[in-house]
Amino acid sequence: MENSFHGRTLTALSATGQKKYQKGFGPLTPGFKHVSYGDINAAADVISKKTAAVMVEPVQGEGGVIMPPTGYLKDLKKLCQENNILLIFDEVQTGFGRTGRMFGSQTFKVTPDITALAKGIAGGFPMGAILASREVGNAFQPSNHAATFGGNPLACAAAKASIQVILNEDLLSKSRENGDYFKSKLNYLKDDHGIVEDVRGSGLMLGMELDINCAEMVDEMRSLGILINCTADKVLRFVPPLVIEKDQIDIVTCNLDDLLQKYSESTS
Numbered sequence: 001m002e003n004s005f006h007g008r009t010l011t012a013l014s015a016t017g018q019k020k021y022q023k024g025f026g027p028l029t030p031g032f033k034h035v036s037y038g039d040i041n042a043a044a045d046v047i048s049k050k051t052a053a054v055m056v057e058p059v060q061g062e063g064g065v066i067m068p069p070t071g072y073l074k075d076l077k078k079l080c081q082e083n084n085i086l087l088i089f090d091e092v093q094t095g096f097g098r099t100g101r102m103f104g105s106q107t108f109k110v111t112p113d114i115t116a117l118a119k120g121i122a123g124g125f126p127m128g129a130i131l132a133s134r135e136v137g138n139a140f141q142p143s144n145h146a147a148t149f150g151g152n153p154l155a156c157a158a159a160k161a162s163i164q165v166i167l168n169e170d171l172l173s174k175s176r177e178n179g180d181y182f183k184s185k186l187n188y189l190k191d192d193h194g195i196v197e198d199v200r201g202s203g204l205m206l207g208m209e210l211d212i213n214c215a216e217m218v219d220e221m222r223s224l225g226i227l228i229n230c231t232a233d234k235v236l237r238f239v240p241p242l243v244i245e246k247d248q249i250d251i252v253t254c255n256l257d258d259l260l261q262k263y264s265e266s267t268s
């Protein structure tokens with residue numbers, strides 16, 4: 001999809017629909033067509049007999065926390081089924097409770113054929129994984145695709161422990177509950193500050209779009225001990241640990257309130 005981000009290994013970079021990340025890394029893997037995220041007709045238009053799969057982030061993360069329009073992911077699934085092609089969800093960012101359910105596919109109630117996972121899978125310990133339906137997964141046999149650190153037992157133990165904590169401590173409900181709380185607080189800030197254009201997201205994957213560049217605000221928040229980031233130039237992204245508590249969310253939004261005030265005054 002245009003505006004997507006799938007990582008910096010060469011073929012993932014080729015699938016990424018943002019030229020700024022590809023600069024200096026050619027030649028890229030050929031064969032990818034990028035269409036506007038959210039536009040089902042644009043996807044239908046580029047599908048041909050040679051199309052193998054459609055790959056999509058359930059919520060575009062690096063692209064600026066862009067939510068799928070209602071029904072879009074279901075329509076993509078239908079389009080794939082009708083054309084006998086695979087649907088791949090890149091859940092590297094949306095996976096493991098981020099959007100309020102274990103996977104974005106559950107938040108949006110669409111089952112892909114293949115899912116890419118990383119980030120939250122092992123609570124910060126480096127690991128990535130691919131899930132596939134049995135039929136698709138059968139195309140791979142053990143050792144078909146190996147890597148020096150692939151199948152790492154320590155990473156697998158860390159993933160098992162992380163997943164147990166997510167389930168035992170009910171972090172999926174917390175992601176939904178605290179995500180809603182966080183989002184409501186961000187919406188209050190939107191009401192109070194004209195430079196805030198939009199607040200969006202699901203669970204604990206939230207974005208606040210401003211009408212100014214937000215890179216400097218990230219630095220200022222960091223100096224206060226608060227880690228947030230700025231994607232797509234103008235979108236503050238909040239992807240806190242799933243264990244975040246409401247009083248910690250209050251600290252973030254309280255400091256953000258002051259900062260938005262400061263930036264509103266300097267731009268007016």
Ligand SMILES: Cc1ncc(COP(=O)(O)O)c(C=O)c1O
Nearest residue numbers: 005006007008061090092093118
């Ligand atoms: C949706 C998505 N896919 C892939 C990646 C890249 O993952 P990695 O750095 O593990 O290749 C990211 C990183 O931000 C991401 O957000």
